[in-house]
Amino acid sequence: xxxxxxxxxxxxxxxxxxxxxxxxxxxxxxxxxxxxxxxxxxxxxxxxxxxxxxxxxxxxxxxxxxxxxxxxxxxxxxx
Amino acid sequence: xxxxxxxxxxxxxxxxxxxxxxxxxxxxxxxxxxxxxxxxxxxxxxxxxxxxxxxxxxxxxxxxxxxxxxxxxxxxxxxxxxxxxxxxxxxxxxxxxxxxxxxxxxxxxxxxxxxxxxxxxxxxxxxxxxxxxxxxxxxxxxxxxxxxxxxxxxxxxxxxxxxxxxxxx
Numbered sequence: 001x002x003x004x005x006x007x008x009x010x011x012x013x014x015x016x017x018x019x020x021x022x023x024x025x026x027x028x029x030x031x032x033x034x035x036x037x038x039x040x041x042x043x044x045x046x047x048x049x050x051x052x053x054x055x056x057x058x059x060x061x062x063x064x065x066x067x068x069x070x071x072x073x074x075x076x077x078x079x
Numbered sequence: 080x081x082x083x084x085x086x087x088x089x090x091x092x093x094x095x096x097x098x099x100x101x102x103x104x105x106x107x108x109x110x111x112x113x114x115x116x117x118x119x120x121x122x123x124x125x126x127x128x129x130x131x132x133x134x135x136x137x138x139x140x141x142x143x144x145x146x147x148x149x150x151x152x153x154x155x156x157x158x159x160x161x162x163x164x165x166x167x168x169x170x171x172x173x174x175x176x177x178x179x180x181x182x183x184x185x186x187x188x189x190x191x192x193x194x195x196x197x198x199x200x201x202x203x204x205x206x207x208x209x210x211x212x213x214x215x216x217x218x219x220x221x222x223x224x225x226x227x228x229x230x231x232x233x234x235x236x237x238x239x240x241x242x243x244x245x246x247x248x
Binding site for chain 2: 001018022026033036037040041044045046047048049050051052054055057059060063064065066067068070072073074075076
């Protein structure tokens with residue numbers, strides 16, 4: 001899934017940035033997030049963060065290029 | 080989009096009061112049973128085209144065809160309007176956002192069928208089939224699926240916080 005070993009770790013960096021931005025934008029002064037609630041945002045931010053990290057990983061590009069060459073909706077021979 | 084549809088549908092249901100009020104129809108509460116049932120059914124309705132394919136009644140190419148069109152959206156809205164105007168509005172919004180979510184897929188959406196066969200796509204990720212483990216696994220080998228679908232879960236968590244839903248209550 002990854003060619004570079006750094007990709008999942010780079011995802012953590014992006015997740016920290018995304019999570020911090022979301023918490024900064026979202027948090028209400030009269031209702032501060034608890035540690036667990038903030039952690040939920042940081043954990044969820046890893047999902048798009050990993051995607052951003054994969055943009056610079058050749059394996060993800062190769063997978064996309066490979067799948068784009070296949071017509072997965074072509075009529076099957078057994079039907 | 081695959082798992083991300085769950086987060087998107089729940090996010091739409093969280094905006095049910097704003098959507099219904101903006102449309103001037105009776106208000107539906109955020110994340111109520113009514114909003115969740117209507118939005119989830121409408122949001123997943125286009126993908127029910129997999130059922131006739133699985134039953135062997137339609138070819139694979141039937142996926143992402145007539146169920147992913149503006150005409151289909153209009154028909155669903157018109158059919159629901161006499162029954163419940165709020166359901167009609169929520170369904171139309173859910174269907175349109177389903178198309179937006181799928182617009183990154185390389186298979187493209189024939190939004191203007193039957194008037195035009197042109198397929199619209201942003202080509203963010205390669206489509207690898209309508210169902211099955213391979214389609215699931217190969218989708219998540221690509222970057223943009225993580226960005227878009229993961230982003231939807233962050234948005235849903237934000238809505239949970241704003242609406243004081245557990246674990247943000």
